[in-house]
Amino acid sequence: MNTINNIAIIGLGLLGGSMALSLKEKLQTTIYGIDTNPNHLKKALELQLIDQTATLQDLPQVSLVIIAVPVDKIPEISLTVLNKIQNNTLVFDVGSTKHRICQSIKNHPKRGNFVAAPPIAGTEFSGPEAAISHLFTHKKNIVCDASLTRPDILKTALELFELLGMQTDFMESVAHDTHIAYVSHLSHISSFMLGKTVMEIEKSEKNIFNMAGSGFASTVRLAKSSPETWTPIFIENKESIVKSLDEYIKNLSLFKKYIENEEPEPIFQIMKATNRIKNILP
């Protein structure tokens, strides 16, 4: 792998902070932290996620830049980063939507330095305090539009992802956004709305707490996620998410109708068919 001397991480939340911890375990480098939130910078230093704070002006000094800010901020920051880096610097982002990011940099002369690489990893927690060193171990990583990255840069990136314990797959950015809308983004919305519905009706927090062991606790887990992270994701990926929500609401309404009509057979068969998920996710 090309020598990675200095690393800049832009955005020191859950993903950026976890990248910092993971890289520190694997590589001997200096990690520069960049964040518009001074509290995040302070916390990241305190927690030793980063070695020192920096600004975008320091980017010519690093051989790797990781962009881990909310997805609506990534296109603009990516252009700034590509304007400032040296010729052989690797840049990758960890945003959960990919198409608009790839569109915005497609004509940049340093497009080949950029890897659009969303790791399929996260927790419901956020901020530098949420960073954990093993967040990416054994996780999937989907590199989008890989043909637009310079082969030598891509090679370095893939070696780095492997070093972090990730398994990489490849996809076009448009396809990525459509698939992730269903598999990830819809899960977050279903969980947030479940939490909202239950808390609106259940005025007694004690009842929620007492009964949460019945499946609610795990199903509502994602409703603890950061609104700062997820608001721009939902708007960025609006088209696929709205389509997935239409399908989800249609399925809920039909299932409700069967319950209303007390029709055990279709209720049973729908659940039986859905049990197939056991084979996909054992």
Added chain:
Amino acid sequence: MNTINNIAIIGLGLLGGSMALSLKEKLQTTIYGIDTNPNHLKKALELQLIDQTATLQDLPQVSLVIIAVPVDKIPEISLTVLNKIQNNTLVFDVGSTKHRICQSIKNHPKRGNFVAAPPIAGTEFSGPEAAISHLFTHKKNIVCDASLTRPDILKTALELFELLGMQTDFMESVAHDTHIAYVSHLSHISSFMLGKTVMEIEKSEKNIFNMAGSGFASTVRLAKSSPETWTPIFIENKESIVKSLDEYIKNLSLFKKYIENEEPEPIFQIMKATNRIKNILP
């Protein structure tokens, strides 16, 4: 605690089997297994969940009967059990709905022997193979309509639940069914419909598998649950479940509208408010 010599467990699935394992760890007794499914009986013997198979005719010989069959079967079985037991035998059921069961036995001369006690515990697995000995440890247990149970029987039951590591709370059966519809049953439906929606759209199981780490795996976990168990629960608790589904669909539709209109402010505020679940379920 009154001496419990012989125990009959009717229904040897996840809950009945786990009761058997938990009781074997704590008490020196003989456990008789009763099940209409001969495979369950065979498996329960093989796994040493039970000491021997039995029939309803053997009930006069036991001092504790646990009813762990699907909820639509509990009212009828409960009447049969109450008809057959001795004067001081404790009977409890573990069904997830309570009102109709309590209604059906309310005039029985042995109503006082019955404790309506749904433990808030379970996994997405089913059958005797799914039984685990610690399923009830540190779990909540909600005893319904406790005033209708004979005080000495109730005392024995509470001591037994404590022995199994459960924390007991009390509620009226109608209130229980309403609350559990929101906190448990709605979670199961939201999860089943999420699994259905994703599998209908995502023809590629590889994509589902690769992206499941993004939150889908935990949110869809309950969609692995048993249709045999859940079909009768949804129909039994139809009124409250339909109401909860109406609220859930209303919230999803409103959230979808905000995404369609690209309105970050209400999207953010709804998620921020829902984050309160972190305080209730830390």
